[in-house]
Amino acid sequence: MNLFLNILRSASTYKSSISLANLYPKSSLSFTNPVKIPQNASGFSGYIPIEKLDITYSRSSGPGGQNVNKVETKVDIRFHVESADWLNEDIKKKLILRHKNRINKDGFLIVKSDKTRSQLYNQADAITVLREMIRKAAEPVSTGPSEETVHMLRKRKERANRERLTEKRLHSLKKQSRQEIF
Numbered sequence: 001m002n003l004f005l006n007i008l009r010s011a012s013t014y015k016s017s018i019s020l021a022n023l024y025p026k027s028s029l030s031f032t033n034p035v036k037i038p039q040n041a042s043g044f045s046g047y048i049p050i051e052k053l054d055i056t057y058s059r060s061s062g063p064g065g066q067n068v069n070k071v072e073t074k075v076d077i078r079f080h081v082e083s084a085d086w087l088n089e090d091i092k093k094k095l096i097l098r099h100k101n102r103i104n105k106d107g108f109l110i111v112k113s114d115k116t117r118s119q120l121y122n123q124a125d126a127i128t129v130l131r132e133m134i135r136k137a138a139e140p141v142s143t144g145p146s147e148e149t150v151h152m153l154r155k156r157k158e159r160a161n162r163e164r165l166t167e168k169r170l171h172s173l174k175k176q177s178r179q180e181i182f
Contacts, residue, residue: 043088044138048131052086054078055123060114067117074114075122077130081109087134094137 015021060074081092081103096103103109111133113126145153 044091044134046131046135047086048127048134049086050127052079052084054108057119060117062114064117071117071119073117073119073122074112075119075126076110076112077123077126078108078110080107082107088138091134091137095134098137099133 020027054077056076056078057072058074058076059072060068062068081087081095084092087095095109099109102111109130111126111130113122113129115125116122
């Protein structure tokens with residue numbers, strides 16, 4: 001009996017190299033606690049609340065035979081941009097400006113996907129496309145190169161031109177020296 005308890009005790013303390021505690025050492029490994037999503041500098045964390053999206057499924061077009069005619073795999077994701085409380089106001093404005101061809105007259109941004117024969121994969125693809133659209137809208141607008149950078153680039157270009165002309169002149173002189181004079 002004692003031997004059995006020792007074996008049981010040693011088995012319970014064994015940690016595999018692929019155990020959750022080893023894979024995620026800084027995690028609490030608790031599934032019941034809500035996870036606070038960190039906000040990055042751009043104001044979008046990458047999290048899109050599925051419950052705030054209107055997801056509809058329909059039959060996909062194109063080849064596929066009976067599967068296309070029976071299964072609703074095409075995914076249509078839409079949400080009202082102005083009333084999206086999970087997005088920053090600046091991001092909303094940029095989304096409206098950049099993707100006005102995807103926004104209908106009611107103000108809904110529409111993303112569709114029918115790449116695969118799987119409804120789940122198409123939904124994941126549409127959400128990924130939506131996430132990338134929002135990420136690009138959240139990126140800060142670049143103001144262009146600084147005065148110092150422009151000056152440095154101009155100097156490099158001038159130097160390269162001088163060297164190119166010097167090489168050209170030397171090559172011309174070399175060719176001239178090979179000519180016979182009559």
